Amino acid sequence: MAELSIRALKKSYGPTEIIANISLDIVDGQFVALVGPSGCGKSTLLRMIAGLETISGGEIAIGTRVVNTVQPKDRDIAMVFQNYALYPNKTVADNIGFPLYMARVPKAERNRKVAEVMRSLDLDALAKRYPKQLSGGQRQRVAMGRAIVRNPQVFLFDEPLSNLDAKLRVSMRAEIKELHQRLKVTTVYVTHDQVEAMTMADQIVVMRAGHVEQVGAPLDLYDRPANKFVAGFIGSPSMNFFDGQLSERAGVLSFVTSGGLSIPLAPELRERASQAKTLGIRPEHLQLGSVETTGALPVEVAVIEPTGNEATFILRSGGEQFVAVQTGRHSYRPGDRVFISASTEMLHFFDGSERALTS
Template sequence: MAHVSIRDVRKSFGTVSIIKGVDVDVQDGEFVILVGPSGCGKSTLLRMIAGLEDITGGDIRIGSRVVNDVPPKDRDIAMVFQSYALYPHMTVAENMAFSLRLKGVPQAEQKRRVADAAASLGLTTLLDRYPRQLSGGQRQRVAMGRAIVRDPQVFLFDEPLSNLDAKLRVQMRAEIKELHQRLKTTTIYVTHDQIEAMTMADKIVVMHDGIVEQIGAPLDLYDRPANRFVAGFIGSPAMNFIEGRLEQGGLALPSGAILPLEAPPAAALGSRLTYGIRPEHLHVEPSGIPGSIPATVAVIEPTGADTTLIVKAEGGNLTVMLRDRCTLRPGEAVALRPVAHQAHLFDEQGRRIAMV
């Protein structure tokens, strides 16, 4: 295991800047997820850690070594790719042992490591099969096993679950997390799926347009997003945003309705701000309740345990998450009551404003 330090790392392709001075620290044994929309630079950053992309500027350290110019094979890392990348003419055991064979590891040691990894991943009965005889989840386990047998200092995962169906993704998320808890190997994992990031990571790095927007524990990012981008990206369904002007009682909408705030910042009174409220913090009341937001139900999405409503209200469509069964119908008038102490405020630059 090893600490990974990324300092002012930059990457350009010609005149196009992809990574714009990123700083990240990954502690020994930590599970860190790089998350962000497509094109934000997260996979490029992972490939630079692996040595598959050259660095335009900055330093990457693995343990005590600066590895900017160290070949991938000498970095003591193991990478699991999105596409599995298994050799079709080799059995599961041969695929898992391949890197060890290239290193000249004695055959007895190869067999021991493969057997240990196979047992931990539930592959023991599949060692004699070929990749074509495996399901997608089994192939992904083989790719993980191939990484585990190397006993690296750092695991790198590049969107390993994106080719799996929804049910299998949930299962593999739990298996990868349990595996990390057992092996305690430093892990850097890339995904665009913020649910994966929230459920698996010790620490999340949110990237956007080649920069780091915020770093923190999953629930810290959820409860205290640094800016509007993080607030809208972390959480599913996404946070609602409503524009208005800050007054003493809360954020005033053009209609005169007031969105409540527990402690409006006095220094921002009179400013045009954005009010953020998560779907689960909007309560649905009968229409006509004083202090509520009039709305009309547009779409109802029942999922069993929860029901998601999309409603039309002043300022646009809003999403509401109900924790019980819903008897409402499209077109029905309702009133929305935000939970004041769960509301967020963002300034015109998108930065979160601390409440008093």
């Protein structure tokens, strides 16, 4: 195991900048997820760590060794790809053992290590099968086994679950997390799925256009996003945003949106709200009711998306459309008039530069 240190890292293709002066420290044994929209540079950053992409500037160190010019095979890292990259003419056992074969590990020791890895990944019964005889989840476990058997200092995962169906992704998330808890190897995991990042990682690095927007523990990013981009990216469904400004009438504070919605505010929010251009509320922090209460706003139910234990509501009021999520069963129908309210402590404010305003 080793820590991973990135200093002022840059990557350009001619005049096009892909990675812009990124610095990042990953603690020994930590599981870090790189997330962001397509084209943000997260896979390029991972490939630079692996040595599969040259760097245009900066430094990458694994442990105490700077690896800028070190060949990928000599960096003591193992990478698991999205497409598994298994040898079709080799059995499961031979695929897992191939890195040891190339490293000229004696056969007896090689067989012992392969058997140990297959047992840990529940692949014993599949040892003599070929990749074409395996399901997607089984192939992914074989790819993971081939990485584990090398006992590397760093694991690199490049969107390893994106080819799997939804149910299998959930089970594989748990397997990868359990594997990391057992092996405690420094891990960098690239994904476009923020739910994967939230459920698996110790730390999340949110990227946009080659820059790091924020680094933090999953719940820190959820509760205290640094800016509007992070607030909208972390959380599913995405945070609701309302452009508007603070209003005070007869001593009552509210945030009046450009669509005409007047959201009541507590007095302690005056300072932040006075500087805000945008108010953010997460869908799960909006409460629906059929009876009007103090501070509740009347809205119309436009669409209901039930998912079993909860339902997503698309709501309209004046010129605004937004989303609320409610757990449990309900009797609402599209077209119903309902009332919404939000807890004061769950509101987020952003200034004109989209920076979060904190208390």
